[in-house]
Amino acid sequence: MKKVYADEKWCLGCGLCNVYCRTCHSETNDIVKAHNFEEPRPKSRLHVETGEKVNFALQCRHCDDPKCVTACITGAMQKDPDTGLVTNDTDRCVGCWTCVLACPFGAIVRDEDAGKVAAKCDLCVKSGEPECVKHCPNNALKFEDRE
Amino acid sequence: MSLQLGWPDYMVIRDENRCIKCEVCAKQCANEVHKLDSDYDKMMADESKCVNCHRCVALCPTRALKIKVNDLEFKPNANWTGSAIKEIYKQASSGGVLLSGMGNTKPYPVYWDKMLINASQVTNPSIDPLREPMETSVLLGRKPEKLEFDKDGKLKTKMPPQVKLDVPVMFSAMSFGSISKNAHEALARAATDLNIMYNTGEGGLAKEFYQYGPNTIVQIASGRFGVHPEYLNAGAMLEIKIGQGAKPGIGGHLPGEKVGEAVSKARMIPRGSDAISPAPHHDIYSIEDLRQLIYSLKEATNYTKPVSVKIAAVHNSPAIASGIARAGADIIAIDGFRGGTGAAPSRVRDNVGIPIELALAAVDQRLREESIRNDVSLVVGGSIRNSADIVKAIALGADACYIASSALIAVGCHMCQNCYTGKCNWGIATQRDDLVKRLNPDIAYERLMNLITAWKHEIEELLGGMGINAIESLRGNRLMLRGIGLNQKELDILGIQHAGE
Missing domain, CATH: 3.30.70.20 (Alpha-Beta Plaits)
Incomplete structure (x- = not known):
């Protein structure tokens, strides 16, 4: 199956994947409303691990x-x-x-x-392609079938 | 000195209604302008560190950020402008030379924008490049005076070494050191797939880049960094760098902080040591000396590769170019005063040299008058911004153009002119690992491919409009240009007529 794979070589740890994950799993589907107003507060389903040298986004495998x-x-x-x-x-x-x-x-x-x-993570079934992959500014997330 | 007489150059304007405190701006700013204040639960900014590179603006998911030039003003004064005063404040507090990155910012005339291109109407009809073949390739190198054939029609004349470009554009010299490895890789890969050339700059060549050899110009500059026989033979063309448009008469200085392991290996200098390129080549004080170096390089490469000599466009470029042609160079590259750089003293950058358009016209004219134009190819650079600039340059007499600023802009440069700080937020002019990785060469390569492909289409359209189907037929065809708003002296130097004539 197609899964989201992180390429830590290019991950900047910027956290945009988090922003779009939360937005995609909100009722309003609007970045500002999802983060500032919507109740209950929608949750991002991924973690961005950041460190001195290595960053990567992690979601359900x-x-x-x-x-x-x-x-x-x-x-x-x-x-x-x-x-x-x-x-x-x-x-x-x-x-x-x-x-x-x-x-x-x-x-x-x-x-x-x-x-x-x-x-x-539900791989954003409702929008087709995972939002974290779609919005990664440095192609550090890939949605691929590697099996 | 605690008293600061100036104020921040920019204002960071944040739309509080849009900000979601995601901290992307804070994580992406190498200058540490943004930070989340946990006491107030608000994003705050220290404008004094902002260089207006737009990294935060581009990555902000809600477009909540704007950077504006600080509108705080001095009392209006046409002579003592704000920047003139602030520069004095800066030097009075630092005691140092003012530094800048990228090209001349002063409002000197841009002659490209004062020349118009012709088109065919009725007679000599225009050509539709989508329906008819169009030739945009050029060959760089010395051209023989005449061609001789044997009785079977085979070429008898021994052709001097040539380099073929599919589009008359090359990525000009940017060393590994001044730009990141990822930027270098993107340029090398794009040049290879576009069948054009990229230039190592004076930084030597890392072994992993030897695979791009057929599309590599290896540069030999005054510091001789990374120059050895294998390096000379790794590329398809050699270039002796005498001068650079952004800082004619000035050498280079790559600070030790940028000389990490990879850069140190490529340049063959100790890690952490400053890489200082002297202003002159200490073995070149005359055209005869230059000839010696040209022929040393030809010997070293067994006369299989053309040798280019790059000079900055200065007042007496035509006479210098004539000397270079006679010294045995195959290509003369001229870099105009708007050309970019990683670091240059601001006063030099903004006040030394001449526009490339005038230098090109004058050099081409001089070489033609002396009947040595075919002995060399002319390559020009120094702020070629689009395909129309290229078409105009070729009509003025160039064989091909060098682009560097345009190429960097294509991969993300926002012309903030702070390359020399080593903190390029776009991962271009930096060696800091966390910043270098921001430029994914796969993305940068694709953007370069797109840019040059788009320009190629536009060049074909412009050529077709003139009823010309090969770029070679446009070279030096100054009848295809008309000046607009130029005085007679300028028209004479450019060798063109005024619009309406």
Whole structure:
């Protein structure tokens, strides 16, 4: 399946991926409203790791054997057998954070504002191409099938 | 000195309604202008550090930022302008020479903008380049006086070495050191795929760049950095740099901070040492001396590569060019006073040299009068801004043009003129690892490809409009140009008539 891959050689750690991730997962789909006004405050589903020498953006790897799905106590976390996409059904999620503990990448975010549910990268299914990839100013994120 | 008499040159204007405090501006500013004040939960700016490079403006996702020239004014005075006063303040506090990057900023006439191109109407009809073949390639090098063929029609004359360009444009000298490795790589790759040339500058050549050899001009400057037989044979053309348009008569100085491991290897100098290029070549004090170096280089490369000599456009360029042609150069490159640089004393940059348009016309005329025009190709640079400038240069007599500022602008340069600080926020004129990586050569390469491809289309359109189907037929065809708003002396030097004549 196509996944988002970070190329730390070109990542500047600017954080624009975060801005567009949050906007894409907002109700208003407007950068200013999503960041300054919208309630509950939309959450970005990726982390930008920044350091002295190395920066990279990290989001859900949509693992073949997703530990979060195994760990989920309500069956909210599911891997789509056709697309390979791992998603969380927020109606069933009870916010126990077992998935957060189980994820080896630390890629699951706790969204306490939107009713205590787990939030994670959904590869921006609603806009086609992941927004973080689309807006990276230095081509440090690639959306590719590398399997 | 705690008392500062001046004030910041720019104002950072932030639209608070749009700012989302994402801190992208703060993370991207190498000058540390922006910062998030956690007490007020607001982005703040220290304008005094701003150089107006627009990195923050370009990356701000909500377009909340504007940088404006500070509108605080002195009492109006046509003689003591604000910049004249502020320069004195600066020197009075620093005691140093004023430095600038990039080209001359003063409002001298731009003759390209005072020349108009002809087009065909009715007779000698224009040509549609989309339907008919159009030749934009040129050959640089000494041309034989005549061609001789044997009885089978095969060429008997031994052709002097030539370099073929698909478009009459080359990326001019920018050393690895003055620009980043990524910028250098983008230029090399684009030159290769466009089948034009790029120039190493005086910085030597890292081994990994030898693969671009067929499209490389290796430069030999007064500091002789990185010059060795392998280097000379790595390129397809050699260039002796005598002068540079931005700072005629001045040498170069790459500060030790920029001489990291890679630069030190390419230049063959110790890490961290200043790379100082003397103002003159200490072995060239006459045309005869120049001839010795030209022929030493030809010997070293077995007479297989054309040798260019680059000079700054100065008052007596025509006589110098004549000497260079007679000294055995295959190409003369002339760099006008608006040419860019990584660092130059501001006073030199803004007051020394002459416009390339006048130098080109005068040199071409002189070489023709002396019947030695075919002994050399003429390459001109020094602020070629677009394809029309190229067409005009060729009509004035050039064989090809050098571009550098345009190429850097294509990859992101915003002409803030602070190259010499080494803190280029666009990853171009810097050796700081975190800044260098901002210029992804894949993106920069694509932008260079796009620029030159676009210019090639435009050159074809302009040629077609004149009813000309090959760039060679335009060279020196000054009847295709008319002056606008020029006095008789200027028209005479340019060798063109006034519009309406």
